Amino acid sequence: MTQATVDIHTVAEMNSTPNSFKNPNYKHPTRRVKPVKQLIVDEQKHLRAIAEKVKHEPVTYFAIEAPPSIKPVKKYCDITGLKGNYRSASSGIRYHNAEVYSIVKNMAQGVDQQYLGLRNANTVLR
Template sequence: MNGSNDRLEFLRKVYHDNLIPVPSKFKKHGYRKPSRRHKSSRQLIADESKRISSILQNPNIQVKPVPKVTYFNVNAPPSIRPSKKYCDITGLKGYYKSPVNNIRYHNSEIYQLIVKPMTPGVDQEYLKLRGDNFVLK
């Protein structure tokens, strides 16, 4: 019984010795985790409705009627993520791009069998599917 009290006193002493009376210099006292970067669609619609109603209530501004705000007519900011690139032959992730004809391919086997021996007209057809072809005039 006496041994457990000694251990408890020791742990209390260590705990009090390790307390830091001043705030840490690495974390500010009023620190909060940053809020979300983008608003949800419901918040976007509510904000847009408030903005439109405030414009319509102002008697000095003459504006034409504004349609109701829905999920389909709220404009979102452009994505900051890079677009995904897919293989023009298989549709899998396109890890590589041919330096000769700009065809994206998944692995070296596809390059050796299909992309490397491809004729110039065929590669333009693959690029046309992706919308990356060029027309010489």
């Protein structure tokens, strides 16, 4: 026998012996992959079925209860409505930049409380 025939026989023998890590009873799954649109429709049907059993109300964006967000609360300037990166130490009013701070610094006594009242952050200043 030549070297080539020996190599062919050893390869054939290796392929015929079952590997120890393969399950001889394994069958490939017959399910098909669903497109995203079909998954969404199925989920909506499922939610409607649950709603009919429990509340008899349709499930909408506003009806679903969700846990509180873990993201930090965004802070906005009380004067301009822009991103409020800074906060006045004396009155607690948030402001956007130095120009707005000059307005905050020169506010009358009750005006700062009115701005804090708009965002439900009323505090009694001493």
